[in-house]
Amino acid sequence: MQFFIDTASIEQIKEAKDFGLLDGVTTNPSLMAKEGITGKENIRNHYAKICDVVDGDVSAEVIATDFDGIMEEGRALAKIAPNIVVKVPMIKDGVKAISNFTKEGIKTNCTLVFSPGQAILAAKAGATYVSPFIGRVDDLTWSGMQLIHDIAEIYAIQGFDTLILSASIRNALHIVDAAKAGTDVVTSPLSAYMGLLKHPLTDIGLEKFLADHRKAKG
DSSP, rough: OEEEEEOOOOHHHHHHHHHHHOEEEEEEHHHHHHTTTSHHHHHHHHHHHHHHHOOSOEEOOEEEEEEHHHHHHHHHHHHHHTTTEEEESHHHHHHHHHHHHHHHHEEEEEEEEEEEHHHHHHTTOOOOOEEHHHHHHHHTTSSHHHHHHHHHHHHHHHHOOOEEBBSSSSSSSHHHHHHHHOOEEEOHHHHHHHHTTTTTTHHHHHHHHHHHHHHTTO
């Protein structure tokens, strides 16, 4: 399973990379705005900076919602760096664009996926990644993890190559459950990954080891 970080913060991306487990980055205009990055050129320049830091795939989201606009914007984003993945929404023109990007050899991430049916369409169109939103599904009192499980089962049966990228991760438990459900990638804030480190028995055990060491040294 791959770990992507969901942020536009260069500082957090570098911290995740230094942790030694970073495989890629997902970001979007909202995350860019949180970092004070606005305007088409500034956003594209920031994507370039991210790609300079990260060796793995970096998802860059289109703003357009019409086919021609998505194609124009996606092609421009793909030219930023070889590891750019064009993030496209799960809409009719988005699926059409993903199919065309696939023919052009441009990697894609189909985002805003909330059902197995949508995931099937994304895979048929040749999307590199499909991004089901776990947390947002849970917010509607449905099961985000069941969605991941269903997509993983369908993809395995049908032999689809599209990778499941679990998004809208809220905490460390989401990461563990997504792994059990069969996801290929998780993308989350750095805090959720750091949450995987924490367990009270680890803290208690470490303190006991250190106390015993201090006693042994007199």
